[in-house]
Amino acid sequence: MNIEPLLRSIVAVRATVPEDAFTANTLGTRREGSGVVIRGDGLVLTIGYLITEAEEVWLADQDGRVVPAHALAYDQESGFGLVQALAPLGLPAISLGDASRAKIGDPVVLADGVGRSVRARIVTKQEFAGYWEYLLDEAIFTAPAHPSWGGAGLIGADGRLLGIGSLRLQMSRNGEVADINMVVPIDLLPPILDDLLTRGQVARPPRPWLGAFSAESDGKVVVMSVAEGGPAAQAGLRQGDVISDVRDTAVDGLADFYRKLWKSGPAGAEIPLRVLRDGRETWLRVKSADRNSLLWKPPLQ
Numbered sequence: 282m283n284i285e286p287l288l289r290s291i292v293a294v295r296a297t298v299p300e301d302a303f304t305a306n307t308l309g310t311r312r313e314g315s316g317v318v319i320r321g322d323g324l325v326l327t328i329g330y331l332i333t334e335a336e337e338v339w340l341a342d343q344d345g346r347v348v349p350a351h352a353l354a355y356d357q358e359s360g361f362g363l364v365q366a367l368a369p370l371g372l373p374a375i376s377l378g379d380a381s382r383a384k385i386g387d388p389v390v391l392a393d394g395v396g397r398s399v400r401a402r403i404v405t406k407q408e409f410a411g412y413w414e415y416l417l418d419e420a421i422f423t424a425p426a427h428p429s430w431g432g433a434g435l436i437g438a439d440g441r442l443l444g445i446g447s448l449r450l451q452m453s454r455n456g457e458v459a460d461i462n463m464v465v466p467i468d469l470l471p472p473i474l475d476d477l478l479t480r481g482q483v484a485r486p487p488r489p490w491l492g493a494f495s496a497e498s499d500g501k502v503v504v505m506s507v508a509e510g511g512p513a514a515q516a517g518l519r520q521g522d523v524i525s526d527v528r529d530t531a532v533d534g535l536a537d538f539y540r541k542l543w544k545s546g547p548a549g550a551e552i553p554l555r556v557l558r559d560g561r562e563t564w565l566r567v568k569s570a571d572r573n574s575l576l577w578k579p580p581l582q
Contacts (some may be wrong), residue, residue, distance in 0.1 A: 284390050284398055284436065290318045290375040291434045292342055293394030294327050294364065296335035296352070302577040304333050306509075314431030316340065316364055317375050317442055323348075323366030324478075326470065327432040328447050329355040330333035332362045334577040340366055343396050354477035357572055358488070359469040360415065360447060363477055375434065378441030379487055380421060380466035390436045391427040391462060399427040401462075404452065409463060410535040411448075412494045412505060414542075414572075419466065420472075422452070426460035435464045442467050480567040482573065487548040489569030493518055497535040501525075511575075518556065526555035546573075 294316045298305055308330055316327035325340060332338060332352040341347045348368040355362045383389075386405050391497040392398035401423040411418035426449050427433055433446035444464035452461045476483045492511020495502050507514040524538060525531060528545055532538040545552050548571035556563050 284392065287362055287371075287375060287390075287434075287436055287440055287505075288392055288398065289343060289523040290373055291394050292316050292318065292325060292340045292370070294331050294350075294432055295339045295341070296419070297330050297337040298334045299336055299577055302334040303575045304330075308333065315392075315429070315433045315446070317445065318370060318372045319377065319435040320374050323350075323368075323370040323372075323468065324353075324443060325350070325364040325366065325466060326442075327362045327364055328445050328465065329357075329360050329362035331432055334579070336577075337445050338364055340364065340370065343394075344371060354481045356473055356477060356483055357415075358483070359473065360417075360465050361445065361470055361473075361477075375436070376441045377467050377470070378437050378439065378443045380443045380468045382422065383437060383443055387494070388438055389443065391423060391430070391433050391464070392436065392444075393427065393433045395429070397427070397429060399425060401425055401427075404461060408536055410497070410539060412496055412535075414488075414490060414493070414539060416536055417465065417469075417538045420447075421464040421466055422450075422461050423464060424452070424459055424461045426462045430462045433462075465490065467496075487571040487573060488543045489546060489548045489550050489552060490572040490581060491518075491542070491552065491567055491569055492572075493524075494522070495535060495538070500534050502532055502535055502538045512516070512567050512570050517563045518565060518567065519558065521558070523557040524554055525557055529555075530554050545569075548574075 316325035328418045335352040338350040409417045430446035435444040448463040491513045492508030493513040502524040527541040527561040
């Protein structure tokens with residue numbers, strides 16, 4: 282695969298976020314990563330955490346030319362973010378591929394916006410549950426890992442875009458530990474793209490959000506921390522609590538917990554949780570929220 286012509290379609294993304302933004306403490310106020318040009322008018326696809334609550338965004342091409350941009354949309358469910366260049370980029374758009382047809386063992390390239398690319402292979406495609414109330418039914422995992430993964434473009438052997446880089450993780454196999462990248466599959470974009478472009482969000486009711494950062498341990502959902510001022514904190518959920526039930530239904534791992542949570546009603550619904558704390562059971566009633574309602578939004582011009 283000749284990757285060089287495709288690298289022109291991948292740009293660096295730099296965003297500045299207000300210090301009082303909801304995500305400033307967890308994600309920082311200055312964020313850097315990459316994005317992929319997907320339309321000739323300068324529409325760039327990136328990973329959403331780079332541009333969440335951004336008041337200023339800049340794009341830079343492989344030659345170092347910098348143009349201003351606007352954070353157009355962020356979809357909480359997929360994790361994708363869209364950025365619109367506010368000056369002509371003059372860069373080719375990369376064609377979208379079909380991630381569902383990509384197979385374990387396929388050769389791929391993960392490339393960032395400053396010209397670094399890693400030739401890798403797909404090591405697995407499987408469910409991924411993130412501690413921040415995030416779930417993908419089938420994420421793509423590649424190795425070796427790219428050192429600058431956020432917003433990097435995953436390109437298949439046919440030169441088409443298969444996904445956007447999100448995380449760097451470790452995988453243990455046969456007693457050996459290897460660094461891998463988790464990639465959000467591109468197939469999640471086409472069904473929501475029109476909504477993101479016209480409304481800035483997907484036309485569906487927002488999911489209930491608790492503001493609990495959790496991990497899975499031996500099939501149990503353990504609370505690592507809670508978002509300050511969030512629904513979980515207000516209800517008294519604490520670090521170390523084990524969430525065993527949602528509305529009288531036992532949860533089996535982190536992904537199952539999220540699915541049961543999101544089926545419990547729309548954002549704003551009260552969610553009863555059975556919690557194990559210091560060897561004792563207690564019930565908490567958490568009034569969920571719409572996560573987007575807490576995020577900083579740019580003032581109207």
